[in-house]
Amino acid sequence: MSQTDLLAPNVSGEVGDNPPIDQLPGISGTLSSTTSNSFSRVQWMNAELTAAEKHIKPYRIEAQQASAFVSGDQLDNDTRAEMRAARRPDTTINITQKYLHYVSGLQRRSHQGLVYRPTVVDSRLQQMQGEYATQTYEWAYRLCNGKDSVARVFEDMLTVGVGWSDKYIDRLKDPRGLIQYPRIPWEEMLWPQSSADNMSDTRWRARESWIEKQEATRRWPESAGLIAAAAGTSEEDREIPQQDVTVFTIPLIQSVPIDKGGPPEPNHRNKVKITQFQWYEDQPGYTFVDPVTGEPLWLNIRDLHRYETKLKTFMPTMPSLDAESVHHRIIQVVYLLNRRSELAPPARLPGDRFTLCPLTGHWDNAKQRWYGFVRLLMDPQRSANAYARLAHEIMAISAKGGAIVQSDAFKNLQQQREFAKTYTTPGAINVVSPEALEKGKIKEKSTGEFPAAAMQLLSFCIGPLTDVVTGLPGTSLGVDTGDTAGVTMQQGQQVGRTILAKEFDALSMYRREEGLGFLSFLRLIADDKRLIRIGGDMAGQVLPLMRRPFVEEYDVWVDESEQDPNMRQTFQNFLLQAMPGLVKAGMFTPEMFDYLPMPYKVRQSIIQSMQAQQKNREAQAAAGISTGGRGPVRDPKETAAKIMDIQARAAVLQARAVDIPHKAKRDDFKAMMEAMAQRHEHQSDKVSHALDFDRADREQSRHKLEEDKALADFAVKLLGARNSNTPVPSAPEENLQSAEQ
DSSP states (O other), rough: HHHHSSSSSOOOOTTTOOOOSSSSOOOSSOOOOTTTTTHHHHHHHHHHHHHHHHHHHHHHHHHHHHHHHHTOOOOHHHHHHHHHTTOOOOOOOOOHHHHHHHHHHHHTTTTOOOEEESSSSOOOOHHHHHHHHHHHHHHHHHTTHHHHHHHHHHHHHHHHHHEEEOEEEESSOOOOOOEOOOOOGGGGGEEEOSSSSGTOOOOOEEEEEEEHHHHHHHHGGHHHHHHHHOOOOTTTTOOOOOOOOOOETTTTTEOOTTTTTSSOOOOGGGGEEEEEEEEEHHHHHHHHEETTTTTTEEEEHHHHHHHHHHHHOTTOOOOOOOOOOOOOEEEEEEEEETTTTSSOOOOEEOOOSSOOOEEOOOOEETTTTEEEHHHHHHHHHHHHHHHHHHHHHHHSOOOSEEEEGGGSSSHHHHHHHHHHHTSSTTTOOOOOOOTTTTTEEEEEEEOOOOOOOHHHHHHHHHTHHHHHHSOOOOOHOOOSSSSOHHHHHHHHHHHHHHHHHHHHHHHHHHHHHHHHHHHHHHHHHHHHEEEEEEOOOOOEEEOOOOOOGGGGGGGEESSSSTOOOOHHHHHHHHHHHHHHHHHHHHHHOOOGGGGSSHHHHHHHHHHHHHHHHHHHHHHHTTTOOOSSSSSSSOOOHHHHHHHHHHHHHHHHHHHHHHHHHHHHHHHHHHHHHHHHHHHHHHHHHHHHHHHHHHHHHHHHHHHHHHHHHHHHHHHHHHHHHHHHOOOOOOHHHHHHHHOOO
């Protein structure tokens, strides 16, 4: 008989949702009823747990050593007791924490974001629902302090090789339900042997812990008697001393007390051991579309008959369901008391996903167990501690002053005592016998020389050896003391992140599983009534917690650039440079303030101012007032008149454009005629100038002839006067000058 045959079929109820009996079952259904094969199921679980303890116990021993090593407890009890008995130093140099804090701090400062991407990428509605689901996940993640829980799980993985977390719905703080996401101590976990990343191929996972009797009774009131018997009684309430265990042997029957022998341990007084066991099994059933909600649904045969009966009661005319026979993998959980009794019937987990989720480190094929990053540092740390203790011991047993003297170096006993008392006192004068110094009767003690090789080995173990073993040099930590260039240090840090790729890949896989689990739990607590605040600090809004978006199918995408400090710094520098252009173009959004280094109040005031200006612009646009461009706001009538003027100017320009060809021809003819006229006028001017020159020449000739004639007449008169002795007649001045010449 296989293990699957040992497990009885279960109904499709999910933990966290118990609708009334008269309510139609939806995704969650109802809690399952007790099966007839409960005893066989408990036997199978005990067999699995017992088999798992063979590899769990060696793992826990090694994990405990690694955890103590990180805390500074790096010597076993026997070695420490031996060293203290011999008065030898037992100090340690804890360099492991430096590397562990660096890697875990890198994860805290590079927190990965989750995005729900819809499968239908061309649907605007699907995109909006995916964005709503992403922001609602961030709301739930913030309320349950999920960032800190993931960081602690990641640190557990680095230390002991495996970190664990759980998810459940808490209705004590809020009756409507809040998702809780705590980190689980690795000491409480059990699992089958698995070497797959994050144990993705395991069939079951279990958590075993001690809880208070009152808390157990509150959670499982129907099993209060079993819980009280398992917890026993306290010392104050015990009236009869606890007796030794007595085993009563009856033919074919053996009976033992339920607490498995004797009173509980002192640290477990009034507590009971509860085992949370989660497992999956493939059950036959039917898949169909729910006619009430329109969602795909799978039910086993028994639940399908019940559902059809209820549907016919409420809708007698509805046709039979079009269901298809399909095997479906369901994941259930049951709680065991002392691994013997079921406190409640098995229940189906939301979304058929494990809530106990591991984050694994590296797998050791030789030892067949998981180990963490700390394991690489333990041997260099032990060597460094050994050489450090050697240095302390050498310094402790070496002479730190004093002298070696002969007995006859002093005159008497009093002088000897005075020398011993004041020899190391500064400024003291010590008197000795004559010739004690010349004969070398007094000699100073030489201090022991510290071996140079021991100091070199200590420095090597703390520095180069640790760097080589871990692959994280000083440049990757950003603490290189040498004159290393900044570019080289950045490259070293990038190499350090590459070495840690295995750890961060497992973290991405873990976060995707986390996102699918949160989606299932949000589907349970969504009621379309609760108001939640979603969005960032600067662009948040209050919306109801709607259920519809969590019914859709999404691809969970891990966004590493959202919280990566390097990417945020790059985007911040880009915003600071591009902000003037973005503001001028109206493309600067309030969400961008989340990446700027400004106080919250300053960012809030700027956003409020931007929102007020946007509302003012919208109001002016509704009133027909244009706010574009610069200058004062114009009246609508002035704007209309300006538009009419522009239209008239455009008509004139259009008419001119039509007349341009004819005007061009006229302008060409006119230019030709003007050129011909200018040529004719130029020729006329030349002829006129020639005629004027000729006229002036003739006038000059005539004027000269007249002067010559007048001069001749004057000469005749002058000669006649001289002959007749008469007065000389007067002549014009120019004639006289001409005559003298």
